[in-house]
């Protein structure tokens with residue numbers, strides 16, 4: 001028997017794990033949230049988080065339901081009203097405006113550290129939530145009634161349900177021997193924060209280049225967060241450039257849509273991979289977020305998919321609690337798995353297909369792509385559908 005007993009122990013307090021913790025603790029389920037880092041640490045005003053997420057309206061509404069949205073806005077949120085996509089080949093251009101779908105915005109762009117900090121402030125204020133920072137899960141053992149968990153600090157606890165929200169290199173997935181499949185794209189996403197010469201107009205700009213898309217996301221205070229996908233060698237070469245040379249290359253690659261740039265802070269590159277698990281749960285154990293799916297950041301959907309996982313898992317746990325059934329039964333966990341697997345696989349294959357379509361450099365594909373974009377741009381109905389999809393409907 002461990003030192004302390006919880007109904008749910010969540011390992012990984014990123015966007016997804018911390019959301020699950022808040023949603024459950026708010027409904028008086030006793031929760032322990034464990035993270036290897038310290039997500040409550042604040043930061044100097046002139047620093048930037050290179051992990052930024054474009055949250056759909058559905059994700060924003062989920063965070064609003066936790067009453068933390070005002071906190072997020074105060075820490076630094078940027079509204080997203082339009083998307084402008086264009087191709088290096090031909091004259092294809094697609095502009096999606098939330099106003100055309102009758103909405104004031106299609107989502108918000110927020111640095112991950114801001115959303116995570118707001119979630120941790122919330123969970124710390126809830127009587128049913130305990131947090132364990134700067135500590136890792138060491139091992140766990142499942143028995144009939146509970147899971148025994150040991151942390152790297154030596155602390156022991158038990159849970160009815162163990163949730164693995166520990167990201168794409170999930171230790172829980174590895175220890176549970178849940179298989180994962182996938183491949184590397186031999187590409188990297190270079191991320192940086194820059195100050196543009198012109199206004200970003202609350203618009204997400206995306207240009208498809210021969211090696212991959214260049215996304216310029218609007219960020220707080222008129223700044224831009226870039227995600228520039230290229231072959232790994234090209235990304236490495238961009239990292240080697242001086243700040244001035246890098247900004248020049250970026251301005252050229254974005255066809256000076258936002259003028260020249262000034263680099264703020266560091267640049268970094270993430271290797272891109274597609275990764276998915278065949279199983280989302282085992283006895284008294286469930287995986288969620290990047291621990292079960294890592295997708296191409298092409299349309300920035302990873303965090304949004306994880307938040308949908310969180311909502312569905314919590315709904316199923318609360319239904320079981322209300323019916324006085326075991327919240328960690330296979331019935332409950334499989335119901336979550338069934339509801340989320342289809343949606344996650346669909347998004348992964350759309351993104352993978354997009355990646356191949358926009359990565360192809362033969363003339364016929366380029367022509368089809370450019371013409372297709374122009375045709376979609378002329379159809380209000382199709383554009384409204386895309387807009388609704390981007391909002392998370």
Ligand SMILES: Cc1cc2nc3c(=O)[nH]c(=O)nc-3n(C[C@H](O)[C@H](O)[C@H](O)COP(=O)(O)OP(=O)(O)OC[C@H]3O[C@@H](n4cnc5c(N)ncnc54)[C@H](O)[C@@H]3O)c2cc1C
Pocket residue numbers: 011012013014015016017034035036037051052053054055112135136137165166167168170171189191227270288289290291297299300301302303304305306
């Ligand atoms: C370049 C790039 C751009 C992206 N842009 C977007 C975007 O615009 N929109 C979007 O929706 N998504 C985007 N994503 C994806 C998004 O960042 C992820 O999908 C999301 O952060 C996943 O959240 P998570 O909570 O599942 O995992 P993570 O954010 O990885 O969190 C995992 C947490 O677990 C902790 N942890 C790990 N191991 C242990 C352990 N053993 N013990 C205790 N704690 C542990 C870590 O410290 C971390 O806090 C992007 C990704 C990349 C690489």
